[in-house]
Amino acid sequence: MTDIVILGDSISAICAAHTIIDSDTKYNLHLVSEKAELGLSGEAPGILTSWPPCPSHWLSEMGSQKPNEESSAVRRSWLEKSLATQLSKRGCRIHLRTRAVSYKDNRVTIVGAGPLSSGNIHYDELLDLRDPDLGEIEWSGGVCLTEYAPEFGKQGNRSDGTTEVWWKNKENPTGFWIQQMNWVGDDPSTSLIDDVREGAKLADLTVDTIIQTNPSQ
The missing domain is CATH 3.50.50.60 (FAD/NAD(P)-binding domain)
Incomplete structure (x- = not known):
């Protein structure tokens, strides 16, 4: 064993x-x-x-x-x-x-x-x-209702009617966020x-x- x-x-x-x-x-x-x-x-x-x-x-x-x-x-x-x-x-x-x-x-x-x-x-x-x-690139993230998803960032739609969005810090967008997040890594889509x-x-x-x-x- x-x-x-x-x-x-x-x-x-x-x-x-x-x-x-x-x-x-x-x-x-x-x-x-x-x-x-x-x-x-x-x-x-x-x-x-x-x-x-x-x-x-x-x-x-x-x-x-x-x-x-x-x-x-x-x-x-x-x-x-x-x-x-x-x-x-x-x-x-x-x-x-x-x-x-x-x-x-x-x-x-x-x-x-x-x-x-x-x-x-x-x-x-x-x-x-x-x-x-994890890499060196800093990303900001947000979760919003899919109907309010912005037209930027790397996105994925969840089964509960929300969308997660990831963007590089320098973009600093505003939006109707339910949750906001931070992550360090190369590519949130993979x-x-x-x-x-x-x-x-x-x-x-x-x-x-x-x-x-x-x-x-």
């Missing part, structure tokens, strides 16, 4: 965990997050090229936020919550409000409010996805699918390493 620890709570980290489960590797899988819950807080771009952006069995119920045939965006925090809920159901042990203070000699030292509170988690493979490289693919790619590399080290896995 291989012990795998993922540090971080980004959508890439969560998708990496799902990919490892799909690999049929014999594992004990842990995900460590400093947050009190995964998803439903903060917003990053959720613009879609197609739905779903990942295998459908990675997702739990999304209610009114589930995209329909006309949707070109999803509320990203709800997507993260859906992915995390399903991840727990699939057997990943998620440690919330838990900080990894160090890792060496195949052990992660943690401090937090989770079931372990503090102590060590053994790992054979570790993915540290806490500080992803951010979601890029992050999903990055998590899957890193997980595949980890699984390949496990197989090469332990051919019986």
